[in-house]
Amino acid sequence: MDLRRTAAIVGVYEHPTRYAPDKSEQLIIAESIIGALNDAGLEKKDVDALFVAAMPPGITGYGMCDYLNIYPRWVDSTNVGGGSFEFHLSHALTAIAAGRINCAVIAYGSTARSGGVAVGTGGAARWGQARLSPVPDSFEDIYGTTTVGLYAMVAQRHMYEYGTKPEQLAEIAVAMRYHASMNPHAMYRDPITVEDVLSSRIISSPLHLLDCCVISDGGGAVVVASPSLARSTRKKPVWILGVGEGIAHQGGGWRDLLEMAAYQSAPQAFAMAGVTHQDIDMCMIYDSFTITVLLTLENLGFCKRGEGGDFVSGGRLRIDGDLPTNTDGGGLSSNHPGMRGIFLLIEATRQLRGDYAGTPRQTHARRNRAEPPYIALCHGTGGALGSRHSGGTVILARD
Amino acid sequence: MTTQQYKKLLPAISGETRPYWEACKRGELLIQKCQKCGKYQFYPRGFCSHCWANEPPQWVKASGKGKVYTFTVTYQNRSPGYAEEVPYVLALVELEEGVRMFTNILECKPEDVRIGMPVEVVFRKVTDQVTIPYFRPAKA
Numbered sequence: 001m002d003l004r005r006t007a008a009i010v011g012v013y014e015h016p017t018r019y020a021p022d023k024s025e026q027l028i029i030a031e032s033i034i035g036a037l038n039d040a041g042l043e044k045k046d047v048d049a050l051f052v053a054a055m056p057p058g059i060t061g062y063g064m065c066d067y068l069n070i071y072p073r074w075v076d077s078t079n080v081g082g083g084s085f086e087f088h089l090s091h092a093l094t095a096i097a098a099g100r101i102n103c104a105v106i107a108y109g110s111t112a113r114s115g116g117v118a119v120g121t122g123g124a125a126r127w128g129q130a131r132l133s134p135v136p137d138s139f140e141d142i143y144g145t146t147t148v149g150l151y152a153m154v155a156q157r158h159m160y161e162y163g164t165k166p167e168q169l170a171e172i173a174v175a176m177r178y179h180a181s182m183n184p185h186a187m188y189r190d191p192i193t194v195e196d197v198l199s200s201r202i203i204s205s206p207l208h209l210l211d212c213c214v215i216s217d218g219g220g221a222v223v224v225a226s227p228s229l230a231r232s233t234r235k236k237p238v239w240i241l242g243v244g245e246g247i248a249h250q251g252g253g254w255r256d257l258l259e260m261a262a263y264q265s266a267p268q269a270f271a272m273a274g275v276t277h278q279d280i281d282m283c284m285i286y287d288s289f290t291i292t293v294l295l296t297l298e299n300l301g302f303c304k305r306g307e308g309g310d311f312v313s314g315g316r317l318r319i320d321g322d323l324p325t326n327t328d329g330g331g332l333s334s335n336h337p338g339m340r341g342i343f344l345l346i347e348a349t350r351q352l353r354g355d356y357a358g359t360p361r362q363t364h365a366r367r368n369r370a371e372p373p374y375i376a377l378c379h380g381t382g383g384a385l386g387s388r389h390s391g392g393t394v395i396l397a398r399d
Numbered sequence: 400m401t402t403q404q405y406k407k408l409l410p411a412i413s414g415e416t417r418p419y420w421e422a423c424k425r426g427e428l429l430i431q432k433c434q435k436c437g438k439y440q441f442y443p444r445g446f447c448s449h450c451w452a453n454e455p456p457q458w459v460k461a462s463g464k465g466k467v468y469t470f471t472v473t474y475q476n477r478s479p480g481y482a483e484e485v486p487y488v489l490a491l492v493e494l495e496e497g498v499r500m501f502t503n504i505l506e507c508k509p510e511d512v513r514i515g516m517p518v519e520v521v522f523r524k525v526t527d528q529v530t531i532p533y534f535r536p537a538k539a
Contacts, residue, residue: 123478124408131411138410139442140501142531144473144481149489152471160469160514204489205472252448253441253498257469257491386469386491 011040028109041234081382086392109219150386180329244268261391281373
C-alpha cells in the first residue's frame with residue numbers, strides 16, 4: 001500500500017513561552033492545540049483523534065480528553081520519550097490511510113523549567129520518586145546514571161573508535177546557536193564559538209555545558225488531516241512521504257552502542273517515501289546533546305559510520321550550509337521542555353511552507369535558491385543512547 | 400553502615416533478581432546463561448531474552464574480570480548521595496564472558512580511566528541487606 005501523501009500536516013503552533021510558572025502542562029497543551037487549529041483554519045469539532053505524550057508522572061490520553069472536553073474516536077498516548085511525536089505522526093498517518101479518522105491533533109506541553117526538573121542531571125530522583133524497579137533500574141540507577149551521562153558514554157565511545165573531537169561536537173552547538181540568534185523566541189540568542197563550548201564546564205565527560213540542551217517550559221501542536229480535509233484548510237498542506245520507527249537497547253548486554261534506533265527507522269522512511277539522501281533539503285534532528293545530532297546523522301545514512309565528526313564540520317548544518325539542520329535553534333539553544341519531538345515537525349512544516357519569507361530564517365534564500373525547501377527529514381530520539389531509546393523518522397514534502 | 404547513612408539509591412530486589420544480590424553478599428558476581436541457546440545475558444531476568452526458551456536461564460559465576468567498554472566522569476548529579484560524590488566514574492564494563500554491565504570504577508583517579516582498561520569486580524556492603532558490585536583497575 002502506497003502511503004505517500006495519504007495524510008498532511010495542515011496546521012502547527014509552537015507555544016512562544018519558555019517560562020510559564022503560572023500555567024499547567026494541560027493549559028499549554030490546550031493553547032497549543034487551539035493555535036494549531038487556528039493556523040489550519042479548523043475548529044474543535046473537526047478534531048476526531050488525539051495524540052499526546054507527557055513527562056512522567058504525566059498526564060494520560062483519557063485525562064487529556066477530559067480536560068479538553070472532547071470525545072475523539074482515536075486516542076494514542078504512545079510514550080517513547082522525547083521523540084514520541086514522530087511516532088504519533090506515523091500512527092496518525094496509518095489511521096488516516098485506513099479511513100478511521102480525518103483530523104488528528106498531536107500535542108505536547110511541559111513546565112519542566114518552572115517546575116525545577118533537572119531533566120539531564122537529576123538522576124533517578126528527578127521526578128521525585130526514589131524507589132527503583134527491580135529491573136532494569138536496580139542494575140543501572142544505583143550507579144548514579146544521569147541522562148547526560150548516558151549520552152556522554154556514547155560520545156566517549158565514538159571518540160575512542162573514530163577519533164571524533166570535542167571541537168567537532170562543538171560545531172553543532174555553534175550552528176544551533178547561530179540559528180537561535182534569528183529566532184526571537186529562542187531561549188539563548190547570543191552567538192557562541194567553538195572555544196566558548198570547549199571552555200564551558202564539563203557536566204559529564206566529554207560533554208560540556210554547551211553540548212547539552214536547555215531546559216525550558218513550552219509546548220506545541222500539529223494538526224494532521226486526510227487529503228480531502230487538507231484541501232480545505234487555510235495553508236498549503238505539508239505531505240507525509242515516509243515514516244519509520246525503531247527501538248535500540250542493550251540487547252541482553254551485547255548491543256553496539258553506536259548503532260541507534262535511527263539505523264532501523266531511517267530505511268523504512270526512505271523506502272516508503274521513495275527518496276534518497278540527496279533529495280533531502282533540510283533536517284530537523286533531535287538535539288538533546290551535540291552527540292545526538294552527530295550520531296543520528298551517521299545512523300540516518302547521511303555519512304558513513306565514524307565520519308560524523310567531519311560531516312558536521314565546516315558549517316554544513318548551518319542554514320546557509322549544505323544540509324540546514326535545526327533552523328529554529330534546536331534544543332541546544334531554542335527550547336527543550338523535557339521532550340522536543342513536536343518542534344521538529346513544527347519547524348520543518350514552517351520551512352516547507354515558506355513561512356519565513358523576508359526573514360533571515362528563510363532557508364532557501366540563504367542558500368540562493370528560488371523556492372523553499374521541497375523535502376525535509378525529521379528524526380526524533382527519546383530515552384537515552386547509553387541504555388535504551390526510540391527513534392522515529394519522518395520525511396515531509398511541500399505541496 | 401546502616402540504611403540511614405547510605406543516601407544513594409538502593410536496588411529493589413525481587414524473586415527474579417534475588418540470587419544475584421544474594422551472591423553479591425558472598426562476594427560472587429552472577430550472570431545468566433540460557434540452557435537452550437547458550438547465550439549469556441545481563442541484566443538478569445526470569446527468562447532468556449535471546450530465545451524466549453521455556454526454561455529459565457542458569458545462574459553462572461562470572462570471572463569478575465573485564466574491561467572498560469565506555470565511561471563518563473560525572474560532574475553533576477542532583478540526586479542525594481550522588482551529588483556529594485562527584486566527580487565519579489560511571490562506566491559500562493564488558494565482562495570476559497562478553498556481556499556488559501553498568502558500574503562505577505573505584506580505587507583510581509577519574510582522569511586515569513581509559514576505554515579498554517582491564518578491571519576487576521570489587522564488592523561493597525552498603526547496608527545489612529545490600530552489597531553492590533563495583534569495579535577497580537585489575538591488579539597485575
